[in-house]
Amino acid sequence: MKKLIAGAILLGASSMAFAQPGCGVGAMIWKGQSGIAPHVLAATTNGTFGNQTFGMTTGTLGCQTNESVQSMAMYMDSNIDKVARDMSRGNGENLETLAVLLGVDEADRTNFRQVLQNNFAVIFPKSDTTSGEAVDAIVALLEKNESLSKYVAA
Amino acid sequence: MGNSLRIGPALLWLIISLPLQAQTLAADNSLHLDPAWLTLIHYQPGKFGGGYTSQADDPEFFLSEAGKTSPKAELEATLEAIQQPGDGNNHARCRFPARDAWLRERLDLPANNAKCPDYQQWMETLNTESITLVFAASYLNSPSSMFGHTFLRLDPPQDDEQTNLLLANTISYAADAAAHDSELLFAYRGIFGGYPGITTVQPYYEKIRLYSDIEHRDLWEYKLNLSQHEVDFMLAHAWEIRDRNFDYYFFDENCAYRLLALIDIARPGTNLLGEVSTHAIPSDTVRWVVDKDLVAEVHYRASAATSVAHSLSTLPKPQQTLAAAIANGYVKPGSDEVLALPPQERAHLLDATYDYVRYQSEADSWPREIAAPLSHSLLRERSKIDGIAPLAQPKAPQVRDDQAMTRFA
Known part of the structure; x- marks a missing residue:
């Protein structure tokens, strides 16, 4: 029974949609989706940072008007563990995906990867950091960076 | 300069082909039996003698009430509907852009563009340059996955650093199982019928999460050598069947079967469905696609x-x-x-x-x-450790699933 619920939650998480315009908690809605893939039922919950990934309701995120930050937030929400892994290594396709979603130019990519790796402990201060908290921390870090701040400007 | 040079051959082509086109129009009576039309409406010859039946199980897919079993009635109804004045999302041209394009080309009808906002937006969002057939190797613990699973990935143009395959969309065909069905019941009903099958569009990273991270299945990516025109035509048809029901059966009309039909439509004459006898096992279907010279390159993605x-x-x-x-x-x-x-x-x-x-x-x-x-x-x-690249990913195994000697027979 537990497995079935896990499958349902997984689907829910993947089909989350943003309501626009709006701010704060109410700005995120869950959109139900009927097309269930055959093996979701056999799925187990994601292991590491997974269980806390639904808390995308922190203060600033709902008010973020920058569309690329919102896309990054959505991607983080379903891939937080893999983004964290790639970030700790300063390398990997999920980190590249974040750069693509934020529109980071090739020339700034090395800097982008380095800033995120060096600040891993700031972005993920605890083992149950939510994806919303991580996104807020990333935005705050990039805003302080001279060459990267333009990618998160509202 | 270059243009005036090309007018000569074009004129010559027109003169030669005019009688041919007239012939096609005269032979109009058999147009509904053209293999391309039969494929577009998913007709299969009846098992007991003549006649055709479409595998689509959804009245919304047909413009004629007799469409399910009459290729001719469906063609006539389509022809009439696409020539109605006007356009917009509910017009037949917008609901069935692939049929519309094919008929206009075959019958030399004026090909002015219809305004279809929803369809056009869909095509722009998908932004597809090439198609990759992805095969998820089998997963031994699950009775319903014994034969692997296939889906199509829609790859965006690969010309700058802003492209990213994790964000590419995928098209798959799956049984719409009720959430409370157990894995075994799922297998049972899949074999004996009872599930509506639907086409879904999802980002590739969600597929990777499911197959590679949770189910630990290796993914093989077969990039197809379809031209832009063929890709667009396939997507036009994918739009036509997007929310339409085709009943799902594990052995024949399964995930792999529906995708073969899409490839047949993209490149008329391929006839991959002709290879299917009693069952379409995903690893076999991949082999057929390779044998028909449809694959440009193969890429391996190791599971977790x-x-x-x-x-x-x-x-x-x-x-x-x-x-x-x-x-x-x-x-x-x-x-x-x-x-x-x-x-x-x-x-x-x-x-x-x-x-x-x-x-x-x-x-x-x-x-x-x-x-x-x-x-x-x-x-x-x-x-805390800077500048050390992660270990290289595992190399692809020597033998792919479609090359394996053992077959399910």
Whole structure:
């Protein structure tokens, strides 16, 4: 029974949609989706940072008007563990995906990867950091960076 | 200059082809039996003698009430509907853009563009340059996945650094199982009928999450050599069947079968469905696609299980022992024993240990109270080591599933 619920939650998480315009908690809605893939039922919950990934309701995120930050937030929400892994290594396709979603130019990519790796402990201060908290921390870090701040400007 | 030179051959072509076109119009009576039309409406010849029946199980897919069993009535109704004045989302031209394009080309009808806002937006969002057939290798623990699974990935143009395949969309055909059905019931009803089958569009990263991370199935990516025109035509038809029901059966009308039909439509004359006798097993269907020279290149994506086995095996022996000690909580990731290692060895040790813990959490349900803090401290330690690239991904196995000698017969 537990497995079935896990499958349902997984689907829910993947089909989350943003309501626009709006701010704060109410700005995120869950959109139900009927097309269930055959093996979701056999799925187990994601292991590491997974269980806390639904808390995308922190203060600033709902008010973020920058569309690329919102896309990054959505991607983080379903891939937080893999983004964290790639970030700790300063390398990997999920980190590249974040750069693509934020529109980071090739020339700034090395800097982008380095800033995120060096600040891993700031972005993920605890083992149950939510994806919303991580996104807020990333935005705050990039805003302080001279060459990267333009990618998160509202 | 260049233009005036080309007018000559074009005129010549017109003169030669005019009688041909007239002939086609005269032979109009048999147009509904053209293989391309039969494929577009998913007709199959009746099992007992003449006649055709469409595999679509949805009245919305037909413009004629007799359409399910009459290719001719459906063609006539389509022809009439697409020539109605006006346009907009509900016009037949917008609901059936592939039929519309095919008929206009065959019958030389004026091909002025219809305004179809929803369809046009859909095509722009998908932004597809090429199609990749993805095969998820079989998953032994699950009765309904014994034969693997296939889906199509819609690859965006690969011309700048802004392209990213994880964000590419995929099209798959799956049984719409009720959430309360068990895995075995799912297999049973899949074999004997009873599930509506639907086409879904999802980003590739969600597929990777399901197949590669949770079910530990390796993915094989077969990039097809379809032209832009063929790709657009396939998507036009995908739009036509997007929310339409085709009943799902595991053995014949399954995920792989529907995708073969899409490829047949993209490149008329391919006739992949002709290869299907009693069952379409995904690994066989991949072989047929390879045999028909449809594949430009093959790429292998190791599952989480394959990757973790690989990264552990590349560690030197003493460090394999150390990795096990860290994973089991005897040694801390930030302890002196670990810090004593040179940066590269330390980075690879932490990477392999993290991958192992992550794998155990999902495959073996390690309790979260243990796995979460351990993963977190492994990643924190790793983030302190700059400039060391992660280990290379495992190489593709020598023999692909479509090349394996053993077959299900």
